[in-house]
Amino acid sequence: MSFVLRPAEEGLRLRGFNNLTKSLRFSLYDFVVAQDVAERESYIRYIDGLYSAENITGVLTRIAGILDAQIISISGQDYEPHGASALMLLGDLGSEGAQATELPNRSLAAHLTKSHLCVHTYPDTMDPKGICSFRVDIDIATCGTIVPLKALDTIFNSFESDVVIIDYTVRGFTRDERGRRVYLDHEFKTIQDFIAPAIRAEYRCEDLVLQRENIWQSKMLRKHLDAPEYFAPGCFRDNAESRAALDDVRNEMLGIFRGWPT
Numbered sequence: 001m002s003f004v005l006r007p008a009e010e011g012l013r014l015r016g017f018n019n020l021t022k023s024l025r026f027s028l029y030d031f032v033v034a035q036d037v038a039e040r041e042s043y044i045r046y047i048d049g050l051y052s053a054e055n056i057t058g059v060l061t062r063i064a065g066i067l068d069a070q071i072i073s074i075s076g077q078d079y080e081p082h083g084a085s086a087l088m089l090l091g092d093l094g095s096e097g098a099q100a101t102e103l104p105n106r107s108l109a110a111h112l113t114k115s116h117l118c119v120h121t122y123p124d125t126m127d128p129k130g131i132c133s134f135r136v137d138i139d140i141a142t143c144g145t146i147v148p149l150k151a152l153d154t155i156f157n158s159f160e161s162d163v164v165i166i167d168y169t170v171r172g173f174t175r176d177e178r179g180r181r182v183y184l185d186h187e188f189k190t191i192q193d194f195i196a197p198a199i200r201a202e203y204r205c206e207d208l209v210l211q212r213e214n215i216w217q218s219k220m221l222r223k224h225l226d227a228p229e230y231f232a233p234g235c236f237r238d239n240a241e242s243r244a245a246l247d248d249v250r251n252e253m254l255g256i257f258r259g260w261p262t
Contacts, residue, residue, distance in 0.1 A: 020170055020171070020173065023167075023168070023170075023171070024141075025167040025168075028136050028159055028165075029133055029161065030159070031133050031253060032131075032230050033130060033131060033232075034131075034232070035130055035232075040132060042232065043123075043132050044125060047123050053086050056121065057076045057086045060117045063154055066151045066154050067115075067147075067148065069091065069146055070091035073088070075088075083123060084119075085120045087116065087118045088116060088118070090116060090146075116140075117140050120137045121135070121137075123135075127252070131245075131249055138155060147186055152166070153195065156195070162222045163220070165217070166191050167216070168191055168216045169214060169215050169216075170184055190207045195218075200220075205219070206219045207219075230245075230246060230249055
């Protein structure tokens, strides 16, 4: 998919550094049915391996490339008993004309020039009906010319997701060359504009737009479930019990989409 970011005012020229802070928060949820303790433990091992700190750091590296950002430092951590986190500090290559650099050692830098990426994972196997879920939170905070919305397709392609909640805000102000305050330096109507049509078609989408406050939200719920994909390999049976379990998955997805407690 291609799109064009236009300045909020055609020909807009800024004075000094762009001080706008753009924050993208992306939460995704993936679900499976675990029919016994062994299947729950197997699911956790699968998730811990697939989304280890090392692997999610690879996702952040791809996102940094999409954003045309310079990687300053990386930190990753696997947790006991489950879960992982990764943090990446960034500089803005796009506005400075710098060249890409080799990845640094995995040590946390003492400074942050402009931007950061972070990912946290949260497996959940405590549902009484045996529905296991996996949540990934991705935060991208940028200053300068970096627009984090450009990373959305990469995020979708990096994780399996049944429910997605995306929040985007722009805070602060910068100034144009005449000294006037500028609160938004790129025009768009909805977060959905930055998601490929083929991806959007898989989800039911609802948008919240508070344009004057520079707040946008998109909530997405998968439309169609491929039943065998929600069970351990070879465990799906086309019977009443499996169909009931799949209905439980649908209800869990809808509850999170709507924000219901149960």
